[in-house]
Amino acid sequence: MTLILDKVSLDIDHHPILEEISFKQPLGQSLVVLGNSGAGKSKLLEVVAGLRRHQRGKISHAGRDLGPLSPQERRIGFVFQDYALFPHMTAAANILFGLQARRAPASEQGKWLKAVAAELKIDHLLQRFPGELSGGQQQRVALARCLVLRPEVLLLDEPLSALDAASRERLALLMKKIQQKYRVTMLYVTHDHNEARYMGDQVLVLDQGKVVQMGEPEEIFARPVSRFVAHFTATRNILPGRIRERCHDGLARLEFAGGELMAGSFPVSGDEVWVCLRPEHLSLAAGSEAKSRCSAETFSAERPWVNFISGYRIAQIIPQSGGTVLLELINRGERLLVFASNRRLEEQGLCLNVEVELKVGAQHVHCLLRQPDDIYCRPEQAVRISRNA
């Protein structure tokens, strides 16, 4: 029951929209398609659903070629970004629409409606019209409309993008639960890296119609293959460095910010690199922990390398939710972003312009090969440059 896309390409008006997309998605697994607006994410779902005909490549599910099948024949559920609920029908009529279109026995329809409504806690909303429902409620009805048909594959196009933070969290939990309960293969499109991390068994990063990286969320987030992926997965610190030595223990010694740093992942050849440091992997070192400016040392054979970085001053303190802050640190024009707890700031008496010591495990230091014509820029600018290239 594997969903397979083999070199699927889509052109619209002779413009390539999707180029040779390939992946295998086993039954009951969720694949999150992550990408910018215009990357081709929604078009990919439309192609899988049969709402758009692709020109090249093959799509199959459970060994059956889906290419010649119409959307009606594919048994694929689709939750649209705008939910696409029929505004002239009640929630119940919306949910029953697919069953009636497929001529399900009338006696069964009521039973299935009741079951799915109870599952999604929308029993009390069934007689309301979509215009009378909140965004979150509409989303549940849209999900129920798909689930009542017992689809083998469920496609979700940015299902949480129009919701407030609280509803988003609740519905993400619900969708994850439902996906696991029904063991439905799920393709989930989003541009939100947090959603991708939470919802995906696998993550596929799409840029301008091409797959730029695919793998488990932790792999993608820890070891992005390009600056574009690094930026898109919220690696907010991407700074230039140079590999000085590749050691035998799988680590590399780097020149970084005027000091040294040990990196756990690095390119096999080439010395000029971008050093990727995720803000959540950097932490403020206690005064006693800091040894020397940008030094690295091992505590013991069992414990991994820990890098200590100093010389950065606090330039900005940006409050975040959950009692944390985002610190913007500056050292000779170079910027680092670090998460810290409010308590830690108070304990260490940290405020603006105070110099701080940072620590990061070598396994969290990831290096990308830097091309000779790469320009150093802030991460938010990196996307634009990468896209124009």
Next chain:
Amino acid sequence: MKISGFSTLTTLLVLAAGLFFSAPFAALLHSFVSADALLKLFERQVLLVIATSLLTASLATGLAAVVGTVLGYHFTIRKRGGGRWLKTFFSLPLVLPPSAAGYMLLLAFGRYGLLGAPLYQAFSLQIMFSTAALVIAQFFVITPLMMQAASSAFQQVPQSLVQASHSLGADEWTTFFKVLLPLSRPVLVAGVITAFARAIGEFGATMMVAGRLKTIPIMIYTKAMGGDAGVADGLSLLLVLLSFCVLLLVNLLGDRGR
């Protein structure tokens, strides 16, 4: 508050336009009252013409509603190749001079016409100068109007709803009748009403194919030219009232649609 020269000019222009457009209505009302035209509307000959007009316009509107809706669906939802050229072709009667449209219908369906001749030879069927000819002429003129209304109605339905219907297993018939048609209903109904009003008021094309038959506009023309102002007044006022009601209804439907 200082009144600008521009405001003064536009106000004067609005007043002048108001005077100009009111004059024919005022004149018609005056003539209607002085000619005692109301009674003449109930003469047998006039009632027959009103009935003919209502019948032919209803038939033409019914046909145009179906064909125009299908054309609108074809060019808007299915978006088949060459759609722009074909849509322009089907819209031609909208801008053609009605007399030219009538003449072309004569050439096509007349006793010696392109289609008329074989029909006459095979079945001794003469379409022109009959009630059917009136229906054909009105249908020819109003179908593009209905097609335009249907196109704009279907364009207003979000594409995702059509896609959702297909992905839920509905075929094109179900999607058309259960999703597209109900959501387009106010605009389609407004299109039907406008088409009916246009059919009942059609003059040029029907005049060319009517022969001895008369519709309301043809009778207004012949009576006015023949000096029988009473009947012309009565029928003109009837059309004015009908047009007013149609516009009012279309506006009301438009508000409901929004």
